[in-house]
Amino acid sequence: MPPLFLRNVNLVDGRRGVDVLVHDGRIAAIAPGLAVPESAEVVAGEGQLLSPPFVDAHFHMDATLSYGLPRVNQSGTLLEGIALWGELKPQLTQEALVERAMQYCDWAVAKGLLAIRTHVDVCDDRLLAVEALLHVKQKVGPYLDLQLVAFPQDGLLRSPTALANLKRALAMGVDVIGGIPHFERTMADGAESIRLLCELAVERGLRVDMHCDESDDPMSRHIETLAFHTQRLKLHGRVAGSHLTSMHSMDNYYVSKLIPLMHEAEVHAIANPLINITLQGRHDTYPKRRGMTRVPELMAAGINVGFGHDCVMDPWYSLGSADMLEVAQMGLHVAQMTSQAQMRACFDAVTANSARILGLAGYGIEVGHRADFVLLQARDPVEAIRLRATRLAVVRGGAVIARTAPATARLHLAGRPATVDWTLRR
Numbered sequence: 001m002p003p004l005f006l007r008n009v010n011l012v013d014g015r016r017g018v019d020v021l022v023h024d025g026r027i028a029a030i031a032p033g034l035a036v037p038e039s040a041e042v043v044a045g046e047g048q049l050l051s052p053p054f055v056d057a058h059f060h061m062d063a064t065l066s067y068g069l070p071r072v073n074q075s076g077t078l079l080e081g082i083a084l085w086g087e088l089k090p091q092l093t094q095e096a097l098v099e100r101a102m103q104y105c106d107w108a109v110a111k112g113l114l115a116i117r118t119h120v121d122v123c124d125d126r127l128l129a130v131e132a133l134l135h136v137k138q139k140v141g142p143y144l145d146l147q148l149v150a151f152p153q154d155g156l157l158r159s160p161t162a163l164a165n166l167k168r169a170l171a172m173g174v175d176v177i178g179g180i181p182h183f184e185r186t187m188a189d190g191a192e193s194i195r196l197l198c199e200l201a202v203e204r205g206l207r208v209d210m211h212c213d214e215s216d217d218p219m220s221r222h223i224e225t226l227a228f229h230t231q232r233l234k235l236h237g238r239v240a241g242s243h244l245t246s247m248h249s250m251d252n253y254y255v256s257k258l259i260p261l262m263h264e265a266e267v268h269a270i271a272n273p274l275i276n277i278t279l280q281g282r283h284d285t286y287p288k289r290r291g292m293t294r295v296p297e298l299m300a301a302g303i304n305v306g307f308g309h310d311c312v313m314d315p316w317y318s319l320g321s322a323d324m325l326e327v328a329q330m331g332l333h334v335a336q337m338t339s340q341a342q343m344r345a346c347f348d349a350v351t352a353n354s355a356r357i358l359g360l361a362g363y364g365i366e367v368g369h370r371a372d373f374v375l376l377q378a379r380d381p382v383e384a385i386r387l388r389a390t391r392l393a394v395v396r397g398g399a400v401i402a403r404t405a406p407a408t409a410r411l412h413l414a415g416r417p418a419t420v421d422w423t424l425r426r
């Protein structure tokens, strides 16, 4: 493989106008004014942003691209989505699951999304989806890191074979232990499911990522139990609470105790802005709740917060295109994170923060790291979110694996420039 040379790029940490040299798939040098090796493939950065790849901390690849099968979610609610998925499950075939997942991974690569944590439903005794996604994981491995979570969608204790199936899935090679305590029959069963799953994680040396309190009910407080068992079992930094939407409606006094407990246990939080804003608050009239967890408050307390896409064209959500900048943009709006620092934090939520949640080694544009990055048609992270920037080039291990032509438009107006410039130059 010839060396790759990126001339004049900006980096997320604020370095501007540097060159990046890649040798043998690894970043060999980062500095301004580097000499170009003779045989190098040169990419002209022109002051655009070179970012580490996007990372999706929360996704459902077994359901993706199934929109309309066997019918559309009429109410738009989470519970009708779960019921619809239950109708679809017996009709799934491994071929169709693999095909849809592979297509989604193509979309992801084109958008510079090179690491995805996907939950996979284990409440189907055939474990078809587990087999299919393990196959996909292996197929896409050379260019995309897929991490699988064994997810008991119908409840670990509520579904009679869920625990046995979850253990079978782990034995087959699934990476992470999932759960859904708020969907168990009672609060007590929810708490018990957390205890069982966290103890299993210790036994197997695995990470945990639970759908937790995906509800508008402020009394859904399973995150407290998750933080407790994380701390008790010394699983610090290895546990994530996904969704945590009930926190948006919790009493402020209670939250003032809860957030420090989450911080103490080093529990990661994952919000799914596109899905939270559309699925939550469905029983409200007005005022209508926004449905997302307390992202700025969690971040301010030092808790690592990632954003996930959660769904793309499936029983829960009819839109989406593997674009993590769309996710960041929605998160920014829903959380009202409009300061420069907060907007940058939303960019981190779909890159570095989510990489931490997945435990990705060697993530980030540093000398010695594998040369994985995406060149965006924007000069900095805020502009990237604002413009949902075009992914000019996506690089994995030093090889360009996707390119997109720059977004441009020609004007046919007398006295105006021939092309549009969307930047604000000061």
Ligand code: FE2
Pocket: 058, 059, 060, 119, 211, 310
């Ligand atoms: Fe989810």
